[in-house]
Amino acid sequence: MTIPQEGSKFNQRKQVALIIETSNEYARGILRGVRKYIRENSNWSIFIEEYSRDNTSDFTWLKQWDGDGILARIENKRIAKSVNNTGLPIVDLSAFRLLPKIPFVETDDYSIVKLASEHFLERGFRNFAFIGNSRFNWSKNRHHHFCNFTKEFGFPFFDYDLFLSQHDSRIDERDELVKWLLSLPRPIAIMAAYDNIGLQILEACRFAKIAVPEEVAVIGVDNDTLITELSDPPLSSITPNTIKTGYNAALILEQLMNGTEIKQIENLIEPVGIATRQSSDVLAIDDPLVAKALHYIRDNAFNNIKVNDLLKVTPLSRRALEHRFIKYIGRTPHEEITVIKIKKVKELLLETDLTIANIGEIANFSNTEYLSVLFKKETGLTPSEYRKKNKT
Template sequence: MSEKLEEHSIPCVLADNEAIAQIALEHFQERGYAHLGYSGGRHRDRDQRGVCFQRAAEAVGLSVHCYDRTIWESPGEDRTAVSRAGRARWLESLPHPIGILCWSDLAARTLAEACASSDLRMPEDVAILGVDNDVLICEMTRPSLSSIELSTERIGFESARLLDSLMGGEWSPHAAPDKPIPRILPAGVVARASTDHFAVSDPDIVRAVRYIREYSVDGIGVEAVAEHAGLSRRSLERHFKRHLGCTPLQVISRVRLERICRLLSDSDVPLARIAEAGGFQSVRHLHRFFRQQTGSTPTSYRRLHRFE
């Protein structure tokens, strides 16, 4: 949904750009990217998604290189070719390796084509993350595109609810100008080949993170990760802080949460089975972990993200 609707006080339901930005940042951080970029839509001044991504990156001491078409594109008849050439020049000017968030999957595909037209490799030099999880675009691009999946069914449901309330006269945007616009949380990242790379040269970190991604649902702790990586716990934590800017426990929690959220939003699996599959001793332990990480409960999250 476009922020242009919000600018004109038109009732609308929007994706939560702050949450999208945070998810993208964590996805790149987990893979060790110290350089970040953003490729937005046509109206750069209205691109709140990019603004949120810059703000999230700055909060952890990182900066974002943003694509500016007025600098990199030359006038031409074929807008697609001009856009691709401009992005190729921009990509070549950036520090590498770099992780780039795109406004949408369509923008991500254009950037992937620009990358292919240069000597840059994806994902080794440029890791690309889209938004929307348009399966056709993501799977037909080579290499396939990772993407943040929006809760589109929930957005549609809330939009219908909003329209119904307007038609029923329950409230008016003119009578209640301060009524908050619903912001719908994204479902999470669907990881594919375009971000399947670690931007760190430390093989111990790569080994540790791959182990976490494979076995986090077994309830592993930091000691098990350190043992697998062949490091002491203290040394492992130093390596993570230096290369990823976070602790091993934070990565473990992030991966576990990601998988729990996917089960809650995409299935009807009972909480007891999710707790068991996630390595928790009981549903109570699952509740405590989920509330610590999100400020919500698993039941509330499922109710918000499942379309019924």
């Protein structure tokens, strides 16, 4: 084995360029994940270039840059050409897939939409809409999956594309969106492709005098708290696992720079969960007894309640209550209690370092073994496997 001389390229810190914008929460989360990887595993020298996602940025510096690898959000042909011409190892963090042969790490849009769909279905909605921007692949992916989920249940689906409805005036865009919203059946659940669009929807609802969330419930994606908590009412949003996205991208780039062959090109990261706020926190269920029972479950799911406890707060037989639950939310009362508890377990597995036993106590499972069996039945993974797979 040849031992490299001190000061050689082998011993030097790897020079890595980050071509990732810092103007939005999603991209900043990716950068936090990269930082976490570097602190734990490597000794990189970082070159970060602020850039615009349109075609106006200048990447001529890459021709003179003496680097080892690139992490980039390749969102236009200029970026694609510039990074590809370097001949360096590259990991893409964009859904555009302009360099389809290189590894990419992105959010799992199917899982994001599944969370949104379940969130709305649990609240009893039967009309659904999606508002996106077809300029972006991730928006088109989310539109496709949300449409499919809705049609699978046989519910009406409506959509609106902001890219095709652009105007010279922001006011004209808002007014056109207001007209579209007023044409929809209500109550209706609307998924926004990302939080900025969610903010536009809530603004349009105010101008249209549409009550949120009673008439229109809205959920966004990215959980950009600056936007979600500035909006009126506060916007519910799906939280992508951007830390893991950035971390895994850095890990793959490290492997490429070390000469390892990467066979898995597609790397999709599941979201963390939903931050439920006022914009979607409603029950749109015509049956007041089912709505009352659901409220009771959400208030008491971790107090070891049973189906018999629901019969004390609703004047229905067990069979009648189960029939109504299946009609409105597609699950029995017992299954709904389990779903609420499993969601809590998922949240605690990803957001804390608590032991499985402690998590089981918080979610009020009788014992760890029962929790593990039930969790695997619901997710296909044990709690430990789920944490290892989804938490950096």
